[in-house]
Amino acid sequence: MSVIIDRRNLGTRSSANQDRLQRRVRGRVKAAVEKLARRRSLGDMLDTEQPIAIPTKDLHEPSFRRDMRDAAWEQVLPGNKQFRRGDLISKPQGEEGGGDGGPGASEGLGDDEIAIVLSADEFLSVLFDGLELPNLRQTRTEDIQAEQWRRAGFVKEGSPSRMHIGRTMRTARARRMALRARKKHELEALLKQAETLEEEIRIRQGCGEDTSIERFRLAEIQNEIKGLERKIKAIPFIDESDLRFAHIDQQPRPVTSAVIFCVMDVSGSMGDLEKDLAKRFFLLLYLFIHRQYRAVEIVFIKHHGEASECTEQEFFGAKEGGGTLVSPALALVEDIMVQRFPPEHWNIYLAQASDGDNAQDDNRLVQERALELLPQLRNMFYLEVNQDQESALLRLYKGMSQEFPELMTARARHTEDIYPLFRALFSPRQGATHG
Incomplete structure (x- = not known):
């Protein structure tokens, strides 16, 4: 090889x-x-x-160096006032490992x-x-436009930095060929006439006849030939009219848009750690989806026994008592979709975070609501936080994910779990469930 x-x-x-x-x-x-x-x-x-x-x-x-462990050499450094050739330099008195060393850097950069x-x-x-967004599809974009600079052909005037050399040279070559074509035809005709006259003069001179008229005409033709040759050479290689400049213009461009529904349980069982885990996951998801789409909207929905749309501050700062019902939150998501974010115009993503504490009777309604939502969603993510065992809600979603691969579930107990979990969800060809 x-x-x-x-x-x-x-x-x-x-x-x-x-x-x-x-x-x-x-x-x-x-x-x-x-x-x-x-x-x-x-x-x-x-x-x-x-x-x-x-x-x-x-x-x-990596590079090759001479192994000096078994070799001897002499070296005198320039500018040395302390040592001379032949002096022995004692080893520095330090701790084990050689050298006095310095204090370690507890924070920041070391030496x-x-x-x-x-x-x-x-x-x-x-x-x-290395991450990719699953189930990524193009939606209708007639109503959402954005201005973008694009190439718009060539113009005869512009900045020298935008001069298109190739187009300029092609235009100059076409102009030279067009201007020289007629003159070259005339030149070829005159050259043939001159050749005919020269032949005629040689024949008549051989017969002893007078050739003064033919010689006069030959001189006129030769002068015309020289004039045409000067005109052909005078055609400039590049003329100002040949210059072409690349032109750019702002043109409307359709923008594919997305909306993220962030749904979180704010009941008393969701403590500060659970909310911090959910916030990290929501933030990673938003940043990642924002890199896939030019226009991204985010809707915050909090729920306990009831569900309501709220601001980001209320979403992460709210702490309310009472029981937990998930189905009202999914119903509110569907209502907002119908009113403001129709699926034919928007790529819709639903991210839900909860500790899994949901009323047992509500799980059946959750399944019904989820089955209505999933065909309209690009992806649905469920994150269960700080649970020692899988909840009934997580097991319900896991079972549905077998039929709907766009439903993805995961569990996280510590802050360090969020990023590896996120990479596992969005790595190519990964499974839909990560426990």
Whole structure:
């Protein structure tokens, strides 16, 4: 098996080593981003640029060096005022491992690390790398338009930076061919006349006849030939009329839109930890779907014994007593869809978070409501938080997911569970249920 290494790049290191270095650094960045996503709040991470720590040992490309363990050599460093040739340098008195060392860095970067700063968009690109949105389809977009700069042909005037060289050269060539065509036909006709006269002059001179008239006519033709040749050469290679510039214009473009219904139980059994887990999942889902669609709406619905639409602050801050009923929330989702978000115009996603505490008699209504909603949804996500065992509601959804793969369920007990769970849900060719 032959191995070909491209050494055409400048420098002493091969492109194969550089490719391996880039893959190694990308892997380190991805691992650091996933570590941040597990432990810190996504809202805090997306407010500012994020420094990512990379060990410096991963930045060194492999290279061949002489093994000096069994070799001897002499070296004198320039600018040295303390040592001379032949002096022995004692080893530094330090702790085990060599060297005095320095204090370790409890937070931030150590001496053997460097920081790579990622913007919010770069952070999200790494965070969602390799994920895809299942059941992604195009909807009708006649009512939603957006302006976008697009190419709109070529114009004769414009900025020099937008000059289209290829179109300009083709236009100049066509102009030269058109202007030279007639003159070349005239030139060919005159050359034939001159050739005929020269032949006639030679014949008449051989017979001793007078050829002054023919010579005079030949001189006139030769002058006309020189004039035509000068005109042909005078045609410019590129004229101002040949210039063509790429033109761009704002044109309306249909925008595929999406809406996310965030449904959460706010009864007394949902504590601060449960709400924090749900908030992290909702935020990840919103950011991920927003990267798939240009226009994304979000609707917050809280429920306990009753369901109501609310603001984001009320959604995550509300804590109400009473029992839990899930079916009123699903009924409210359907009502809002009919009034404001018809499925033929919107990609609809439903995300539900709960501790699974639902009235036993309500589960039958939940199944009926879910069966009505699922054909109209792109996906439905159910997250059960902080439960030691699967609830009856989770088992109900799991059973329905066998028939409806767009229904996806998951469980989370700790903050660190949310991001791996999210990647498991949206990784290509993964199952619909993750417990």
